[in-house]
Amino acid sequence: MTPRDLFNKALESGLFPRVTARRLENIVRECFAPRYLRIPGVALALKQLAGSLERGEFDQLLFLHTARANRILADFVTEVFWPRYGAGHDTLTRADALAFVRYAVRAGKTRSHWADSTIQRVSAYLLGCCADFGLLAGSSRGPRTIQPLRLHTKAAAYLAYDLKFQGLGDNQVLGHPDWQLFGLEWADVREQFKRLALQRLLILQTAGDVTHISWTYKTREELVDVLAR
Structure with a gap:
């Protein structure tokens, strides 16, 4: 299935009455497709596994595909999260994420120079993703507690x-x-x-x-x- 096919099917389903067609297309093309349509068979496999695996098991599959599609998330996890855990730190902070993103921009790892508002947004996204997938716990207003994953x-x-x-x-x-x-x-x-x-x-x-x-x-x-x- 192509992103266009999926968008048309989602639009025709009527399951997203409060989402505009443009927003729905952006979700399909920018969020869903890079994660689950890049490799043939992945979306169908995940659909079949969604009702069978335990929540933690399935979340790890979603984390894998999300990190593959978002290189900055993968780099943050491998270059910041795990090294800090290995060094004995218990938490990650917004400042840690900001420092990582600013370094990535200075090092030319982004396609263009990012405005500070974008850096702030991406930093929050990184911590939010890690929390969503069980790597971090705690309030978004303070330090996040590191929760190392055990691969199921x-x-x-x-x-x-x-x-x-x-x-x-x-x-x-x-x-x-x-x-x-x-x-x-x-x-x-x-x-x-x-x-x-x-x-x-x-x-x-x-x-x-x-x-x-x-x-x-x-x-x-x-x-x-x-x-x-």
């Missing part, structure tokens, strides 16, 4: 197979930056794969730095059927 087994299986279905080799899957969104480095990922193997979701063979994975499920549909049980 089904979310780990989803991510592993999603990378495989994108055509990556076994070692590329293990070393992919997406794992860092959940605070996992190479050794942590290998341990996670050992747990997946114990659940018979795949077969893992290692010899030194070489890893071979036998993938139990050949299609996204097969995987979804298993995860939904």
